[in-house]
Amino acid sequence: MKTILLVEDEKTLSAIIADELKEAGYKVLVAYTGKEYYEHMKASTPDLVILDIKLPDTSGLKLLAHVREKSTNLPIVICTAFDSFKNDYEVWASKISDYIVKPVDLDDLKSKIRKILGE
Numbered sequence: 001m002k003t004i005l006l007v008e009d010e011k012t013l014s015a016i017i018a019d020e021l022k023e024a025g026y027k028v029l030v031a032y033t034g035k036e037y038y039e040h041m042k043a044s045t046p047d048l049v050i051l052d053i054k055l056p057d058t059s060g061l062k063l064l065a066h067v068r069e070k071s072t073n074l075p076i077v078i079c080t081a082f083d084s085f086k087n088d089y090e091v092w093a094s095k096i097s098d099y100i101v102k103p104v105d106l107d108d109l110k111s112k113i114r115k116i117l118g119e
Helices: 011-023 034-043 060-070 083-087 089-093 106-116
Strands: 003-007 027-031 048-051 076-080 098-101
Touching: 003 011, 003 034, 011 027, 011 106, 027 034, 034 060, 048 060, 048 106, 060 076, 076 106, 098 106
Parallel strands: 003 027, 003 048, 048 076, 076 098
Antiparallel strands: none
16 A cells, blocks of 8 residues: 655645545545654655645745655655746756645546556
8 A cells, every 4th residue: 555645734625635545545644744744754755745835834845855855756746725836946846746736626636646656
């Protein structure tokens, strides 16, 4: 079973996405803050990270840089309400796998995850 780390501070949205991904057969770890993200990453490396840009205690871009320090091949999907980052060189230079703007289309998200993970 593949593991997805969902980094999203909106608890209702996190629960909806996590439930949908669990039903699709994934193990889902949820981090609401950067601190929780670091705790999960210290414990193990997931198969894919879904990363929000705006978090209460840090920037998702800092976490993106941390992911790339740990692994250059770990798939990352940016999921944010801000489409302005879609054209940000720093985001794409970090070799993200995809970029999704909220509100999230769950079927589209699952389809992209399956494609990224080669399923």
